Amino acid sequence: LTWEAAVPVGLRRSPARQDSLRAHNLALVLQQIATSEALSRARIASLTGLTKATVSSLVDDLVQAGLVTELGPEARGAIGRPASALTLNRVGLVGLGIEVNVDYLAVCVTDLAGTARYLRTRIGDNRRQSPGQVLGRAVRMARSAMDAAAAEGLTVAGLAIAVPGLVEAEQGLLRLAPNLGWTDVLVGDFLADRLTPPGLPVLVDNEANLAALGELWFGGHEDLAGFVHVSGEVGVGAGIVVGRELFRGVRGFAGEVGHVSVQSDGPRCRCGARGCLEQVAGQEAILRAAGLAGEAGTSMGQPGGSVAELLARARAGEPRTLRAIHSAGHALGIAVAALVNVVDLDTVVLGGLYTVLEPWLREPLARELSERVLAQPWSPVRVLASRLGPDAAVRGAAGAVVKRVLSDPAAVLGSAGRRGG
């Protein structure tokens, strides 16, 4: 027997050597600048344990690459030579996020500091058209966003697209989007072929994953050890965050809570199984149970469509509507309790349509969690409404591009160097 399984993969790859130290330390310095306000070089040296000379050289590279800017000498409390304060460059690189969902499209541009500089949503049922038609519309929205960014002097570093289905990220392949009825769509190639400049990095990811990341990065939560962000849309998906990182599972398909069985002999789902959560607690199931038309609904929780009507009736206390939402909350509780028992999380964030329904969902959901989660007696699961609501996925998509830049600045320096050469 040998211990073939004993070593974390990262450890095996290479010994720690001087070559990788500079890339590591560039990222370390950039992270210090990203996570604090207006740091000086000296302060970075003291925070990181690096020498001041090393920090200065690293900072110079980051400034040169357009990732960091100097705010000018610090006035307050400086003794001796005035130090300049460093901050992320907010007029340099930006990330472009796109979301294709069942009944809307959205685009977002986010700067290095995480601020959304541009955000547009277009409501409309995407089930009536081919992938090419829908993605073509998304491309046109992306081009408008890129033009708007360019007009502000911002450079798009890459783009990420959120789609409602199972994604094989390496190939940019949407394997299956049950509610759109799409299979095997090469979303990454479609976008890369139609957007300039050529070679722009394109990420494809599941919308529930990117929504969870959006909520993590931009939701203002600072105390979430591990949470599941449940997106209630036409489909129901979840993004799982543990230790402030997205949990993706083996093939990147984790979080398909919409297809957890809540009624073993329940209604047939578009996936082929019976009694899936989204057949009971998805947007159309709720609208149907409330006596409202399902197909024309919008998941945006905005005026227009039957969701607005659902909300109005819930606020007015209309009994059939309240029963429909209550029954969805009960089913959601069974599925989320299974998820929490299996994955072990301390917080449930209600996103998408569930954000606006939270006042009515909370009680039945909390009751099921309290009855079914094994660790509940001494470590109760919290239930929160999303802070970003329906914007979470597109904001997360744009953020994912920016995060990639921040976590590996050496790659940007390298490509800037190659462009320069």
Added chain:
Amino acid sequence: LTWEAAVPVGLRRSPARQDSLRAHNLALVLQQIATSEALSRARIASLTGLTKATVSSLVDDLVQAGLVTELGPEARGAIGRPASALTLNRVGLVGLGIEVNVDYLAVCVTDLAGTARYLRTRIGDNRRQSPGQVLGRAVRMARSAMDAAAAEGLTVAGLAIAVPGLVEAEQGLLRLAPNLGWTDVLVGDFLADRLTPPGLPVLVDNEANLAALGELWFGGHEDLAGFVHVSGEVGVGAGIVVGRELFRGVRGFAGEVGHVSVQSDGPRCRCGARGCLEQVAGQEAILRAAGLAGEAGTSMGQPGGSVAELLARARAGEPRTLRAIHSAGHALGIAVAALVNVVDLDTVVLGGLYTVLEPWLREPLARELSERVLAQPWSPVRVLASRLGPDAAVRGAAGAVVKRVLSDPAAVLGSAGRRGG
């Protein structure tokens, strides 16, 4: 907005500096020795990219600490000075594993190469006694194992105990073992107070977690990207392995698949909820449904107790027995499908009692997975029987101690140094 959430914690802690390089490289060299047969110093240098002088110095330290031995000069194919072949020292440090389960106790001693040198199991219902009585018996078994190890010249580096419940590992605290009826038992302190030498490291972990690790390390599977090891005992637990590492969730409570709801209005569980998997597919539920007494059962799948009778009847094709197992397989399929949809794994390993029942469980389990797992059409989930069966948890416990030594040899060198000084 600042990017407080943007950085992996490890990166924030410290810059890469020379201090940590030696510890890193010691681990790297030891891993090379652990994962290959009879390596020379020169071969390690070429595999790791470290200089031969550095490798020699690191190897000397590992030999001195008793972790590595030299097999003498390599005869075959050597040109110039003969090189000695290096291998893990199998007569030095060992790990001691203990398992306390609902109806048996077990202990195991494992050497650095992962071979079980000692393994004892004692069947008996632990629900009739206090935690002190049961753990006292486990301590006596551990002492016998340590005496046996000492007689072979082996030194116990630490111990790990597997328990059937929710564990807070840092405090060595068993929070809740529903099937034993125990709450808040300080298992780690109990063992540390009663076993010598004082200061011996003690790990406490959930039995399903350690069983999954046992299967990963000792099950001879080399192609498992991510799997769930489902332990069917009186309770039903799961250990989830992704990227060859155990997934623990936020508080270490992940894998409680026994409390996933499979019948929303099913029988009341010991945890307080209704329709939990273990009320339908746990050992006693199966025995009861087959018309065999539940309480006297053993989960060991060995002669004695009703499990032996269950197996005999299943082999004879007795209809009520087959129906009972089939119905457990159906329920197991619903719960495991939920787990796979949420966590995304490609393999299910049937452990504990389910190992011996696998021939009858496979078909209903596979049918539910095929109907309910969203990614199933192009990426089917495999179902395997455990290779270790009921020994998986205690072997995993002993292995966890050894793994800790192998992954941080600098700690052993440090403590050997302190002992020497």
